[in-house]
Amino acid sequence: MGVSEKALVLKGITKRFPLVLANDHIDLDLNWGEVLALVGENGAGKSTLMKIVYGLQPPDEGEMWVDGRPYRPRSPLDAIRAGIGMVHQHFMLVEPFTVLENLVLGLEPGSPFRMDLDQARREASALMEALGFHVPLDEKVEDLPVGLQQRVEILKALYRKARILILDEPTAVLTPQEAEELFRFLRAYVEKGNAAIFISHKLKEVLEVSDRTTVIRDGKVVGTVQTPRTSLEELARMMVGREVVLRVEKGPARPGEVVLEVENLAAPPRLKGVSFRVRAGEIVGVAGVEGNGQTELVEALTGLRPHTGRVLYLGEPLPPTARKVRERGVSHIPEDRNQRGLVLDFTTRENAILGDHHRPPFRGFLDFLQPEAVEAHAQTLVERFDVRPRSTALAARRYSGGNAQKIVVGREILRRPRLLVAAQPTRGVDIGAIEAIHKELIRARDEGLAVLLVSADLSEVLSLSDRILVMYEGRIMGELTPEEATEERLGLLMAGISPETRR
Ligand SMILES: Nc1ncnc2c1ncn2[C@@H]1O[C@H](COP(=O)(O)OP(=O)(O)OP(=O)(O)O)[C@@H](O)[C@H]1O
Ligand SMILES: [Mg+2]
Known part of the structure; x- marks a missing residue:
C-alpha cells in the first residue's frame, strides 16, 4: 500500500543516544479511523519515537509522511501545523496558569502580545460541548486532580485542531472510571475519521481500545497484530521475548512483631481517622479509589505531612521529620517519582544513595564520600532491578x-x-519488570519487612497483600483477606457501602 491514504507513515526511523540505539530502523503506519497501540518494555523506544513524530527531536535517519505528504518537523509547531497533537507521559502544562491560559499558550489568536482569551473561551466551550466532557477553564492547573489535568492536555491538542492524537501512557495516573471515559472519547474521536496512537503498559486496556497493536523491543519493531485476534499472553511474550508469569507466586505470610501501629490518624484535607497495624513479615494492602485519603496517609507515615492521632513505629512515637523517619528505617516509594523520588539531574550513582548519602557505608571517616561503596551499591541496584541501560x-x-x-x-x-x-510501586513499569518487582517485595516480606502497599491497581493489591484495607472518604471501610476480597465485595466497600449498610 502507498503512503497516500495513511494518516502517518514512518520508514526507517533511527535514533541513537550515547549508550543505546533507541530506535532502530522503525517502520510504522497509522490509518485514519483507527487507534494503534504501541507497546514494549521499559526503554524499548516508544516515547523516543513519538517525540520524533511530534517534532521534539530529529531522527538520525528515516522518513515520515503525514496524510501522504512528506513530513520533517523541526519543532512541535510544525507537528501542530500538520495536525498532530501529543499528550505526554509527564504532563507539560504550566501549573500556575489557568486552564484557558494553558490552552492558548504559544498559540494566541490575534496579536502576539494580547491573548484573545474571550475568543479562546468561546472556542474551548464549543469544543467541550462537542466532545461531551468538561474542564473548569478558569481554575489553575495545579489545583486540578490529575484526571482533569489530562483532559486539559487532550483539550489543548484538540484546540489546536489535532487530527492525529498521540497519547503516551495516558492512563498511568487515571482511576479505572477516568480511563473508561478516556476510551469512550478515543473511540468517538477515531470514528469521526481521526487517528490515534496509544501507549500503555496495561495490556488489558490495549486489548480494549485499540484496533491494531505494534510491539517494539530494543528499538526494533517485533510485529504488528490485529488487536481483536491477539491475547494478553501473546502480547506479553512478544514484548519481553519469553513467557511471562502473570500471577504472583507466594507462600503464606509469617507475621512477627508489630512494626507500625496507627490509631485514629488524621491529616488534612482528606484523611479523617484510620486505625490499623502492620507486622513484620506481612504486606498490608490499601485499596480504594484514588483521592480518598491515601496520599495523606502515606505522607503522614513518612513524616512529610502534619497529622493528629497516634503513630507508633517499633513501639515508639514516629520521629518528627521525614529525614529522621527515614534514618530509623522507614522506606518510601513515592507516588510521583519525578517530584519526590529522584533528583533528575543526578546520576544513578547519586540517586541510588539519595537520603542515605550522609551515613555509612557511603559517608566514611572524616566525612568523605566513599566512592567505591557508592559505586558497588549502584551496580547492585541496576543489576538486581534490571535498570536499563x-x-x-x-x-x-x-x-x-x-x-x-x-x-x-x-x-x-x-x-x-x-x-x-510503597505508593503505586509499579506505575509505568512493564509487565516483565512488574513480575520482578513483585518478587522482590515478597522476598523482602519473607525476610521480615513490614510493607504497607497503596495501589490504585486492584489486581496488584489482590495478588500481593496478606490483608487488605479498603479506604473510602478518609476512613477504613473494611478489612478483608485476599480470599474474601472478591471484586464485588471490594467494589462495594470502595464505593462506601459496608455489609451493615446494605442489610
Ligand atoms: N535524552 C536522552 N539521552 C540519552 N538516552 C536517552 C535519552 N532519551 C531516551 N534515552 C534512552 O533511550 C531508550 C528509550 O527510551 P524511551 O523513553 O523511548 O523508552 P520507552 O519505551 O518510552 O520506555 P517506558 O515504557 O519506560 O516509558 C532508553 O534506553 C533511554 O534511556
Ligand atoms: Mg516512555
Whole structure:
C-alpha cells in the first residue's frame, strides 16, 4: 500500500543516544479511523519515537509522511501545523496558569502580545460541548486532580485542531472510571475519521481500545497484530521475548512483631481517622479509589505531612521529620517519582544513595564520600532491578519512565528498611519488570519487612497483600483477606457501602 491514504507513515526511523540505539530502523503506519497501540518494555523506544513524530527531536535517519505528504518537523509547531497533537507521559502544562491560559499558550489568536482569551473561551466551550466532557477553564492547573489535568492536555491538542492524537501512557495516573471515559472519547474521536496512537503498559486496556497493536523491543519493531485476534499472553511474550508469569507466586505470610501501629490518624484535607497495624513479615494492602485519603496517609507515615492521632513505629512515637523517619528505617516509594523520588539531574550513582548519602557505608571517616561503596551499591541496584541501560553514570532524566521507577524501588528496598511504605510501586513499569518487582517485595516480606502497599491497581493489591484495607472518604471501610476480597465485595466497600449498610 502507498503512503497516500495513511494518516502517518514512518520508514526507517533511527535514533541513537550515547549508550543505546533507541530506535532502530522503525517502520510504522497509522490509518485514519483507527487507534494503534504501541507497546514494549521499559526503554524499548516508544516515547523516543513519538517525540520524533511530534517534532521534539530529529531522527538520525528515516522518513515520515503525514496524510501522504512528506513530513520533517523541526519543532512541535510544525507537528501542530500538520495536525498532530501529543499528550505526554509527564504532563507539560504550566501549573500556575489557568486552564484557558494553558490552552492558548504559544498559540494566541490575534496579536502576539494580547491573548484573545474571550475568543479562546468561546472556542474551548464549543469544543467541550462537542466532545461531551468538561474542564473548569478558569481554575489553575495545579489545583486540578490529575484526571482533569489530562483532559486539559487532550483539550489543548484538540484546540489546536489535532487530527492525529498521540497519547503516551495516558492512563498511568487515571482511576479505572477516568480511563473508561478516556476510551469512550478515543473511540468517538477515531470514528469521526481521526487517528490515534496509544501507549500503555496495561495490556488489558490495549486489548480494549485499540484496533491494531505494534510491539517494539530494543528499538526494533517485533510485529504488528490485529488487536481483536491477539491475547494478553501473546502480547506479553512478544514484548519481553519469553513467557511471562502473570500471577504472583507466594507462600503464606509469617507475621512477627508489630512494626507500625496507627490509631485514629488524621491529616488534612482528606484523611479523617484510620486505625490499623502492620507486622513484620506481612504486606498490608490499601485499596480504594484514588483521592480518598491515601496520599495523606502515606505522607503522614513518612513524616512529610502534619497529622493528629497516634503513630507508633517499633513501639515508639514516629520521629518528627521525614529525614529522621527515614534514618530509623522507614522506606518510601513515592507516588510521583519525578517530584519526590529522584533528583533528575543526578546520576544513578547519586540517586541510588539519595537520603542515605550522609551515613555509612557511603559517608566514611572524616566525612568523605566513599566512592567505591557508592559505586558497588549502584551496580547492585541496576543489576538486581534490571535498570536499563546498565550504566550508573546516566542522569535520571535520561532514563525511560519505567526504568526511572525501578531505580526508586530498588533504592528503597536495598537499604534494608524495617517498614516500607510503597505508593503505586509499579506505575509505568512493564509487565516483565512488574513480575520482578513483585518478587522482590515478597522476598523482602519473607525476610521480615513490614510493607504497607497503596495501589490504585486492584489486581496488584489482590495478588500481593496478606490483608487488605479498603479506604473510602478518609476512613477504613473494611478489612478483608485476599480470599474474601472478591471484586464485588471490594467494589462495594470502595464505593462506601459496608455489609451493615446494605442489610
Ligand atoms: N535524552 C536522552 N539521552 C540519552 N538516552 C536517552 C535519552 N532519551 C531516551 N534515552 C534512552 O533511550 C531508550 C528509550 O527510551 P524511551 O523513553 O523511548 O523508552 P520507552 O519505551 O518510552 O520506555 P517506558 O515504557 O519506560 O516509558 C532508553 O534506553 C533511554 O534511556
Ligand atoms: Mg516512555
